[in-house]
Amino acid sequence: MRADHQRTAEGILFTDQYQLTMAQLYFRVGLHERQAQFDHFFRSYPDYGLHQAGYCISAGLEWLLDWMREARFREEDLAYLRAQRTREGRQRFGDDFLAYLRTHGSFEAISLRAIPEGRVVHPGVPLSIVRGPLAMAQILETALLNQLNYQTLIATKAARIREASRAALVLEFGLRRGQERGANAGTRAALIGGADFTSNVGLSSTLGLPPRGTHAHALVQVFLALGHTELDAFRAYAELYPDDCLLLVDTVDTLESGVPNAIRVFEELRARGHRPVGIRLDSGDLAYLAIQSSLMLDQAGFPDATIVLSNDLDELVIWQIQTQIAAEAPRYGADADTVIRRLVYGVGTRLVTSHGEGALGGVYKLVAIQEGPEWRPAIKIADSPAKLTNPGLKQAWRLYDTRGNATADLVALEHERPAEAERITLRHPSDHARQRTLERSALTGIEPLLVEVLREGHLVYELPDLEQMRAQRQADVDRLDAGVRRIVNPHIYHVSLSAELWAMKQELLARIQAES
């Protein structure tokens, strides 16, 4: 994309046309500056087909804030809107509305609460709550959904791959298979959610991380094409990178050529006082090849050499590889744990595209609008009971049981103080018959999840850095029940409404149904 086009396509016009036609309508009827609240939440965990997430990891907030800070209607943007014509050839957007956008068309009046990045999150709990003038809060929808949904989707997938990989290093390799520039957002989210490092050089630079990567098949092919050998290629690599020598061994034949040549080069390195890093396997039966390679490396006296696996890995494939190694290693005289402990997983396509579920269905719903001193709750009543939005101004709380594990998330009205109550009633969001009451004494903690991030456009929150987000994610995941953490058929975590919010929802529903 040309640079001037990029400025246009990634600026405030990074939105859907109907946001602008609605904004003009609000302007025309005098509602554009009316304070409104929109909740951003998702209705269900990603379902990857054969397996489902039991929790998600929030991500994307910092980049959204960066975008909001810069986005405003420039003269070029207004000129394009002014040039739009109706079917009958009239100007679609009036000059008075465009003048309004010129002076007020930014996110400077928006207030935002959000669950910080790196936290475990669940369906039906607002990930972010936007309050501000109706017109601009409406226009924000598309960019907010775009940024928060995608990064949350990928942080979630990365957390699942993290689960499957146990303590092993996970490397993100997806840059070439993401959606154009958006792949960078995928890399960032993967690093928040569970990947340790990435091959993405530019993004590593912006995050202050060292990128990972050694060589591709092309290197060996160049040497072969010019009449040299795989061993020559490995030697040249070891000569240049004696301290970072990790060799891709499957260009010719993994066990017949690649691993023996790598070991020969490693021995030469050792003789010169260097410690080789290991090998990478990128094709074939990775579990079998890992066992055999591990035995060969051990025999040659390289028990610390790592084995990087890549090639369409995801959480299920990694799980399967470990299962196969556990079953097969003894047959070859190898210790399965030893093999598994030396593995590193390079995950590309299936992480950056969230294989099996390529989008998080996060939505942005109007929940309240101000009328004089009052907030009027909004609800969308054509939906099935399970899809009804929760009206009003809210806070979300996480309840920890006596083991210190998260036992439920509670969505309550903003003024409620569940931490101070003696007992807490949890209502099922849509099923009238289901509720339970918890004694406060049965809980070791009640924690508010949403923090104030923007107050009328001003940042009032200290954004965590990558390491803080990762520590938060690990702490949150560690406080989940093992059943919720399962990568297949997870136990369903409880998300409940407070009795007061539940009653308000029922009352509003009854009133609207009576009126219509």
Next chain:
Amino acid sequence: MRADHQRTAEGILFTDQYQLTMAQLYFRVGLHERQAQFDHFFRSYPDYGLHQAGYCISAGLEWLLDWMREARFREEDLAYLRAQRTREGRQRFGDDFLAYLRTHGSFEAISLRAIPEGRVVHPGVPLSIVRGPLAMAQILETALLNQLNYQTLIATKAARIREASRAALVLEFGLRRGQERGANAGTRAALIGGADFTSNVGLSSTLGLPPRGTHAHALVQVFLALGHTELDAFRAYAELYPDDCLLLVDTVDTLESGVPNAIRVFEELRARGHRPVGIRLDSGDLAYLAIQSSLMLDQAGFPDATIVLSNDLDELVIWQIQTQIAAEAPRYGADADTVIRRLVYGVGTRLVTSHGEGALGGVYKLVAIQEGPEWRPAIKIADSPAKLTNPGLKQAWRLYDTRGNATADLVALEHERPAEAERITLRHPSDHARQRTLERSALTGIEPLLVEVLREGHLVYELPDLEQMRAQRQADVDRLDAGVRRIVNPHIYHVSLSAELWAMKQELLARIQAES
């Protein structure tokens, strides 16, 4: 992402680390300026699980060229590389290599051939061929794959949705569900592949298209929350947009409230001399609701009112809706064709994420490297026969049969002139036993597919505009057999090698196997 970070993450460091470590190795052994050729191709059609593509549509070239023109190693980029350390704390990239990147680290010496955007393309045929100095041709890999793979994936999905939609208008609505800024690339590719318009305002602006969009549920909810009605909301909308009045009718109850209210407003518009556009259905049983809405609109005297359908549509869902309408419409006294002809499809998530197959497995393989006056073919021999790359410098040809339909793509060596031969031998790419010979007289045309785009960095090709790409796509699709166009279980199109290329591949393979 911060603006300065974006410049870094989207510049020349939008690449994988191993491209840089390999480039330095080539530099160290004196191969960095050696002319090399890489082919970009995909090995199989997207497989969406229950259904598979029988052809793809190429897209992404223009944006790749824009990126290549601007990308170069800036001082900040070099500083980041200079700061990288090996495990032992030594500088990873030498100052001499960094000095080389400062002066030669751009794509100014790269030559590129490619199949133009909007063309039908098939597996195993190079979509693009890169020639240039080995180091920079290697560094290009990641960005090239990133841009061409994703846009080709989405143009292909759009073409399938186009097939299923027949003559109906298709609108792209996916901005909020794409991968961050990359969603713009998805919009562009969708417009090349089969979508008529998009809701994406910024991208419409850069392409000179009018964006599409009317209003969301939020508009009706605002009115309801403030004590007004759905009818009030529709009236306000019609008042402001009398010539573009398309109303979303499922906020309260589609058939009980939405459609009757819309018709009432349409009647008021008609009385004032305006032509209403139609309605949009976004939930429920879309086929059933389309039939009923169509009948109601007809009865009210609005036979030209369109019905826009949205909500997780894709090619199968659209096909199913049409099938259901064909079966059910007569039962309600409606003419199925009349209902289907007034439909418009709004396609979001499942188009921008290519639902069912979120990545195109396009690869970038070294095929030849220069040694003196000679080109040495390269091949990766660990692969299965079907994955063996085709060595050497190539052109691809499309053969048209006596009906004018494309009957096969032929990959030949660059000097071959199949159009001038009396008969053409087509070899199966991997199966020795399969070949056929075509008489030139049985063909109505032989067309070269790859055009010269960059000659040592200079653009020597006039890039088509959107309308030209779409016309090319339609012409190419029209010349496919109906079986190849099927959206489920398509007939396999023939991609063949010339006898000469096939013989060269066998000879090379035999030589390498003998050596190893």
